[in-house]
Amino acid sequence: MKVYNTGDVRNIALAGNAGSGKTTLAENIAFEGGKIQRRGTIDSKSTLSDYRPVEHEQAGSVYSSVLNSEWDGVKINILDAPGALDFIGSAVSSIAVADTTLLVLNTQNGVEVGSEIHWRLTEKFNKPVVIIANHLDHDKTNFEKTIDQAREKLSNHVAIIQYPVNQGPEFNSIIDLITGKMYKWKNDGTNPEVVDIPAEEADKAKELRMQLIETAAENDEVLMETFFENETLTEDEMREGILKGILSRGMFPVLCTAAKNNMGTRRLMDFVKNALPAPDTMPAALTTDDKEVKLDAKGPKSLFFFKTSVEEHLGEVLYFKVMSGEINESDDMINSSTQNKERISQIFAVNGKNRDNLSKIVAGDIGATVKLKNTSNGDTLSEKGTDLKFKDIEYPNPKYRKAIKALSESDDEKLGEYLHRLHDEDPTYILEYSKELKQLIIHGQGDHHLNTLKWHLDNIFSVQTEFIAPKIPYRETITKAAQSDYRHKKQSGGAGQFGEVHMIIEPHEEGKAKPSSFKIGGKEYTVTVRDEDVIDLIWGGKLVFYNCIVGGVIDKNYMPAIIKGLMEKMENGPLTGSYARDIRVSVYDGKMHDVDSNEISFKIAGSKAFSDAFKQAGAKILEPIYNLEVMVPSESMGDVMSDLQGRRAIIQGMSSAKGFEVINTKVPLAEISKYATALSSISGGRATFEMEFDEYAPVPGDLQNDLIKAHEAEQEDDD
Numbered sequence: 001m002k003v004y005n006t007g008d009v010r011n012i013a014l015a016g017n018a019g020s021g022k023t024t025l026a027e028n029i030a031f032e033g034g035k036i037q038r039r040g041t042i043d044s045k046s047t048l049s050d051y052r053p054v055e056h057e058q059a060g061s062v063y064s065s066v067l068n069s070e071w072d073g074v075k076i077n078i079l080d081a082p083g084a085l086d087f088i089g090s091a092v093s094s095i096a097v098a099d100t101t102l103l104v105l106n107t108q109n110g111v112e113v114g115s116e117i118h119w120r121l122t123e124k125f126n127k128p129v130v131i132i133a134n135h136l137d138h139d140k141t142n143f144e145k146t147i148d149q150a151r152e153k154l155s156n157h158v159a160i161i162q163y164p165v166n167q168g169p170e171f172n173s174i175i176d177l178i179t180g181k182m183y184k185w186k187n188d189g190t191n192p193e194v195v196d197i198p199a200e201e202a203d204k205a206k207e208l209r210m211q212l213i214e215t216a217a218e219n220d221e222v223l224m225e226t227f228f229e230n231e232t233l234t235e236d237e238m239r240e241g242i243l244k245g246i247l248s249r250g251m252f253p254v255l256c257t258a259a260k261n262n263m264g265t266r267r268l269m270d271f272v273k274n275a276l277p278a279p280d281t282m283p284a285a286l287t288t289d290d291k292e293v294k295l296d297a298k299g300p301k302s303l304f305f306f307k308t309s310v311e312e313h314l315g316e317v318l319y320f321k322v323m324s325g326e327i328n329e330s331d332d333m334i335n336s337s338t339q340n341k342e343r344i345s346q347i348f349a350v351n352g353k354n355r356d357n358l359s360k361i362v363a364g365d366i367g368a369t370v371k372l373k374n375t376s377n378g379d380t381l382s383e384k385g386t387d388l389k390f391k392d393i394e395y396p397n398p399k400y401r402k403a404i405k406a407l408s409e410s411d412d413e414k415l416g417e418y419l420h421r422l423h424d425e426d427p428t429y430i431l432e433y434s435k436e437l438k439q440l441i442i443h444g445q446g447d448h449h450l451n452t453l454k455w456h457l458d459n460i461f462s463v464q465t466e467f468i469a470p471k472i473p474y475r476e477t478i479t480k481a482a483q484s485d486y487r488h489k490k491q492s493g494g495a496g497q498f499g500e501v502h503m504i505i506e507p508h509e510e511g512k513a514k515p516s517s518f519k520i521g522g523k524e525y526t527v528t529v530r531d532e533d534v535i536d537l538i539w540g541g542k543l544v545f546y547n548c549i550v551g552g553v554i555d556k557n558y559m560p561a562i563i564k565g566l567m568e569k570m571e572n573g574p575l576t577g578s579y580a581r582d583i584r585v586s587v588y589d590g591k592m593h594d595v596d597s598n599e600i601s602f603k604i605a606g607s608k609a610f611s612d613a614f615k616q617a618g619a620k621i622l623e624p625i626y627n628l629e630v631m632v633p634s635e636s637m638g639d640v641m642s643d644l645q646g647r648r649a650i651i652q653g654m655s656s657a658k659g660f661e662v663i664n665t666k667v668p669l670a671e672i673s674k675y676a677t678a679l680s681s682i683s684g685g686r687a688t689f690e691m692e693f694d695e696y697a698p699v700p701g702d703l704q705n706d707l708i709k710a711h712e713a714e715q716e717d718d719d
């Protein structure tokens, strides 16, 4: 297949709400560029993009697909993202990697939730956007309402470049304000007849053209002056202003399509070729150490990997964008994450599951390769000696968790392997084997997301699994000081065991002075710290140990054994068996025996004394609290707030942004396991949220009692 120069490449992401017509549009672009002889359809499960069984099952995209086409010598790479928000990971990587996003709107529904959320991703990645007004052939289509909503909810820099003359079931014509012509299709779309604007449209076209010229001029001072002088711009000046506006997000052009009938595709491809930025006109990419690397075909060879798919008979296919240089088949490169050498044995241009071999691929272009040894999503391969590592794509945090288990234990290993594979294909599936909870937990974006994962396990991998309720990783701590001592003594023939430990435990707080005196149960204790040992616990929080022994009553060498004894209890808290945290322990007295004392004796004594003290120290169960940022359309605000109150939420603040209210709140994890589903049903799918771990906080007293009882019952069951 042909090799394209950087300037002849356009990379577009197709984003927007589920069902807006992205995959149909991608199919049209591939068809018009001669990549396929017939346009596949969603109904007949024959599109290039939606080729996977799960996509046939769901009649919509689940993963992004990479397609390419050609128009007038320019290669158009298409990243067709799924619209369903459960699969947002693929929309994130598509928007991050492409240079321009085509945000496809279904003009029956206007700006939908998914449109807004994908729009926000383009804001985050600071990428140009072109709006595609699709579904113009529906009886309920409303172009004007869609544009009004786009201006209100997305940006007031939305600029009409094309408008439909006869939207609705008879739709077959648009007016293009750049060329000043009307485009009229026959029933099968494709190639339109180009005619002068009819007299009855002249005034409207003139007015909209003036608006477009003004918006184009606003993006450049020189153009603005020209506009003031001549009160218009030439077609070339207009194009220049539009390109600048697109690049700086100062303008969001609107084009028209009826994708099902293949109307508008060719004009769209003209526009992609003429008005959208080539990869080397985009801002430089950043490396992990914040170095800017300009996309340059003459630069050092480097590839950024953004997507993996596992294909039948082929294994892992890894998709990349060439970030600089020219890559040839058989090039050796270095993975900057692992420093391993990788050989690029084959280079492909991809159309869904179809692949064409390339001998070479140039900076800015998108391709795929296979048989890499140790490279995955987010990695950079670069020329030896350059050690480039591009910033990885940031994916949204998980919002939903379930525990999963194989019905048959013998499938455990296979299950782990398949789950990793599913994570490679969709990095927003996060797997966690929690040693603490003894559960395999899958984190994802929502119920549908996790059910899709299970669908793969059931239908593709044939591993029978079940979801179970995920446990909450509680913690235990204490709220006041307590004292205890314990003598461990054993004399049963042979060598005996002896160790005695006196300790005071109290809550650990950052910045608290070292212990010196305590008053516990009317008794005063004075201690002098000899040594301090601060242990950062891998599950969060600290254990601080003070050796306050006077006169060598316990040898210093036994301290590590005592700490070991404490750690045993810290790992298995006395209340519910959860991890304990944020405790400090002062060992201030005890006894040794010349012959019988040994490490095991002091470990046992330390552990028992600690357990006993813990129970008198106002022990508390802590639960994980998450910060939630909930974006709610104003009309659902009341319902969302009252639902949050039922979830023990503490509201931190509220603000408004473009028709949305933003609620910042802290909520216990136990209350939000299924929040994604609940919020969606309260708000008709319009509200969304982000969540991030904040801190551990004490559970309310009644819940603490319930948890302790539940733990006791569980222990009895186990006995």
Ligand SMILES: Nc1nc2c(ncn2[C@@H]2O[C@H](COP(=O)(O)OP(=O)(O)OP(=O)(O)O)[C@@H](O)[C@H]2O)c(=O)[nH]1
Binding pocket: 016, 017, 018, 019, 020, 021, 022, 023, 024, 025, 041, 042, 043, 059, 060, 061, 062, 081, 082, 083, 084, 134, 135, 136, 137, 138, 257, 258, 259, 260, 261
């Ligand atoms: N009448 C009409 N139907 C359309 C148009 N565009 C797409 N469709 C239909 O709308 C449905 C959804 O189209 P897709 O192309 O799968 O939409 P998508 O945006 O890729 O959807 P997701 O992948 O789920 O995000 C299909 O049945 C298409 O045939 C259009 O312009 N007019």
Ligand SMILES: [Mg+2]
Binding pocket: 022, 023, 024, 049, 050, 060, 061, 080, 081, 082, 083
């Ligand atoms: Mg699709």
